[in-house]
Amino acid sequence: MRKLYFRFLVLVFGIGVIYVLNILTTNLIFNPTSKKFLHTDKTTAKEKDDAEQLGLVRNVEIKTHGGSYDKEPIFRQDVEKPSYHQMSESKYIEELAENSKVSESTMKLRIPYKLVHLDLKGAPPKMSYIVNELLPLIHSAGANGLLVEYEDTFPFHGSYLSQLYNGVYTLDEIKWLLREAANLNFEVIPLIQTFGHMEYVLKKKPFQSLRENPRYAQTICPKQNTSWNLITQLIDQVIELHPASNYIHIGCDEAYQVSECPLCKNTDPKTIFVDHVTRISNYIKTKYKKNVIIWDDMLRKYYTNELVSSNLGSTTEVMIWDYTEDVERLIPNYLMDMYTSVFPHIWVASAFKGAFGEKLYNVNINRHALNHLSWLKTLGNYQAKIKNFRGFALTGWSRYDHFAVLCELLPVAVPSLLLNLLILKHRNVRESIKALGVELKCDLVNVELPIGYCQWPGDRLYNQLIELESLQNQITSLIARTDSSGWFTRWNILNNYTNPSRLVQFYNDTTNLKTLLEMSRIKLEEQLSTYYQKSITSQWLSMVLEPLEFKLNIIIKDIQNLSKRTSW
Numbered sequence: 001m002r003k004l005y006f007r008f009l010v011l012v013f014g015i016g017v018i019y020v021l022n023i024l025t026t027n028l029i030f031n032p033t034s035k036k037f038l039h040t041d042k043t044t045a046k047e048k049d050d051a052e053q054l055g056l057v058r059n060v061e062i063k064t065h066g067g068s069y070d071k072e073p074i075f076r077q078d079v080e081k082p083s084y085h086q087m088s089e090s091k092y093i094e095e096l097a098e099n100s101k102v103s104e105s106t107m108k109l110r111i112p113y114k115l116v117h118l119d120l121k122g123a124p125p126k127m128s129y130i131v132n133e134l135l136p137l138i139h140s141a142g143a144n145g146l147l148v149e150y151e152d153t154f155p156f157h158g159s160y161l162s163q164l165y166n167g168v169y170t171l172d173e174i175k176w177l178l179r180e181a182a183n184l185n186f187e188v189i190p191l192i193q194t195f196g197h198m199e200y201v202l203k204k205k206p207f208q209s210l211r212e213n214p215r216y217a218q219t220i221c222p223k224q225n226t227s228w229n230l231i232t233q234l235i236d237q238v239i240e241l242h243p244a245s246n247y248i249h250i251g252c253d254e255a256y257q258v259s260e261c262p263l264c265k266n267t268d269p270k271t272i273f274v275d276h277v278t279r280i281s282n283y284i285k286t287k288y289k290k291n292v293i294i295w296d297d298m299l300r301k302y303y304t305n306e307l308v309s310s311n312l313g314s315t316t317e318v319m320i321w322d323y324t325e326d327v328e329r330l331i332p333n334y335l336m337d338m339y340t341s342v343f344p345h346i347w348v349a350s351a352f353k354g355a356f357g358e359k360l361y362n363v364n365i366n367r368h369a370l371n372h373l374s375w376l377k378t379l380g381n382y383q384a385k386i387k388n389f390r391g392f393a394l395t396g397w398s399r400y401d402h403f404a405v406l407c408e409l410l411p412v413a414v415p416s417l418l419l420n421l422l423i424l425k426h427r428n429v430r431e432s433i434k435a436l437g438v439e440l441k442c443d444l445v446n447v448e449l450p451i452g453y454c455q456w457p458g459d460r461l462y463n464q465l466i467e468l469e470s471l472q473n474q475i476t477s478l479i480a481r482t483d484s485s486g487w488f489t490r491w492n493i494l495n496n497y498t499n500p501s502r503l504v505q506f507y508n509d510t511t512n513l514k515t516l517l518e519m520s521r522i523k524l525e526e527q528l529s530t531y532y533q534k535s536i537t538s539q540w541l542s543m544v545l546e547p548l549e550f551k552l553n554i555i556i557k558d559i560q561n562l563s564k565r566t567s568w
Contacts, residue, residue, distance in 0.1 A: 354397025
């Protein structure tokens with residue numbers, strides 16, 4: 001009897017335990033407020049987390065241009081680790097400060113020129129923005145010159161060259177820019193490509209025969225008489241509009257196809273390069289009495305004795321470019337030793353945008369600041385060997401070449417540009433960031449605010465692009481989830497065979513993202529049109545938004561087709 005009673009108690013206890021476990025398990029699996037989801041055969045923890053994240057919209061305060069704050073719905077994504085652009089400036093001040101120990105020699109380094117590069121071959125801004133908004137800002141931060149790369153935005157004239165002109169800037173607008181720059185005592189240096197990167201010329205059918213390689217519209221054949229006539233006409237027309245310029249930059253970087261045409265194939269590429277550069281330099285120095293600058297990258301394969309015998313040091317000034325956070329890795333000691341021994345006059349080129357990804361649209365201020373700090377360190381080490389240091393060109397590339405898509409836009413890169421000008425001025429990160437706050441009308445040191453809360457011409461566009469980056473991350477996450485689903489594979493789609501209930505959440509998430517992307521397009525179009533002509537705005541939206549829209553539309557279409565079937 002006792003054994004029977006004991007077995008009864010064990011049975012009751014077991015049933016109770018099972019009942020309690022069942023309640024707990026049900027609560028954990030189905031309670032939407034629970035933060036712990038058990039893995040089941042029907043729902044994964046990741047699916048539930050993603051569904052919760054994708055389905056929620058919260059109101060946050062977003063800064064408007066006038067300084068007031070509006071309530072706007074922002075797609076919830078800050079539940080995860082914040083991106084670089086969401087972090088307050090104080091978060092990376094510490095990192096910069098650790099890399100900003102400036103030597104005494106660097107502090108004494110004299111930087112005569114601080115040129116801001118205007119790369120107008122991609123997304124050329126309205127001239128009113130450049131003159132009225134940009135020039136006063138960079139002047140205040142310490143810039144004293146411009147390096148202007150016009151390419152096809154220059155109003156070339158005459159029956160031969162006029163076909164190169166894309167009509168963006170008028171002659172009067174170029175004169176306006178030069179006049180306002182002169183009022184600020186800016187040195188304006190035009191950059192005219194004369195060897196490589198001549199895509200804007202060689203892509204045209206009338207100039208196709210001048211290519212060094214008939215397949216590629218990049219490098220011009222330097223031995224053709226027609227090539228020489230073209231180059232001198234380009235130079236003449238640009239210098240005619242820049243009589244006050246003391247320097248002319250003739251490019252000559254990344255001329256990859258050399259010694260490939262029938263006229264050049266039997267001549268050493270180094271000889272062709274030196275002869276071509278020397279001929280152009282002598283033309284400019286003799287006719288116009290101006291100093292000639294070239295990029296350095298084509299010289300990096302030379303030996304010192306070759307460069308000495310070339311006499312390029314007496315005909316040109318070299319501009320050494322490196323946009324990385326560790327200049328000495330790309331420009332090692334032996335190169336600096338060679339350049340300082342050959343060229344009496346040396347320039348360097350850093351970057352404030354357009355260097356870390358050909359499809360980027362947001363600027364990583366930290367990396368560009370580290371590039372400038374690294375250059376200061378390198379120059380401090382070589383100060384005694386440099387006979388005459390001319391200064392910096394802070395490049396801001398808009399495309400990686402004429403055929404590439406657009407990268408970061410100029411208005412959103414202004415904080416990066418100003419900070420790096422201030423770093424060259426103060427040689428101290430904390431002082432530079434404090435000064436940047438003054439320029440942008442916000443406290444970046446004592447108040448933990450993202451830079452998007454500051455004010456400058458371009459702040460609204462900057463904030464809209466930060467929202468777009470968040471939205472793009474959500475779209476990428478959604479695509480990864482659909483790709484990993486066992487009910488939405490290529491096989492399911494091709495065979496029109498799936499469980500439609502498994503696709504409901506995907507469909508809702510995708511349509512929500514599509515709506516947010518449509519809202520983003522409207523805002524971006526409004527902001528872009530403030531700084532760019534309609535054609536540039538359309539081009540940017542097409543390059544950046546349409547691929548995202550296309551991916552979402554494909555998902556929606558496939559789900560709709562799969563959901564139509566009711567029997568299998």
